[in-house]
Amino acid sequence: MAWHPVRQRLRARLSAAVAVAALASLPAMRSPAAAERTQRHGVVAAGIAVDVPAGMTAKVEAAAAPASGQWLAQATLSVAGSELVRVEVYANPRAQSAGGWVAAAWQELARQTLLRPVEAGVPRWKGLRGDVAASPQSHARTVVFIAAGERLVHVACAVPNAVAQGHCNAVVAGLAKAGAP
Secondary structure, eight states: OOOOHHHHHHHHHHHHHHHHHHHHTOGGGOOHHHHHHHHHTEEEETTEEEEOOTTOEEEEEEOSSOOTTSEEEEEEEEETTEEEEEEEEEEOTTOOOHHHHHHHHOHHHHHHSOEEEEEETTTTEEEEEEEEOOBTTBOOEEEEEEEETTEEEEEEEEOSSHHHHHHHHHHHHHOEEOSOO
């Protein structure tokens, strides 16, 4: 299927933005000043570090008494009060893969959305990524499911435009393990 010229330019710009975001998130490539900026603009949710792109605000919520295999915490990233990225962190006591988790807990979404393999975060965790089409009730969304050792991570991004997609890509590329699980 041939790409429309406007889509080709948009895809090239997004690819460049993702490559820059991915390179900026690698610890070995950061200057001390860049590391300080990331620390000031990052949050931790249940042992998963989430980079917060410039211009976004973050809110972290955690479960009071999480049960094994349950939701532990989430980081919600917003611009001007509108939620664009949500990073949900779950316990992974059975060491499930991203595919196993989606098959067990996200069957409806898996039936409706083409999920493709992806490597996410600084450690290059294995995961699945898909794009959910816009509906009359909501913007298009990008969803990412990641198996991060003792954690399962679900990233949901509202992507009404290329800037929001760039924020989503930067957050996914910058995920990392933080502290003890």
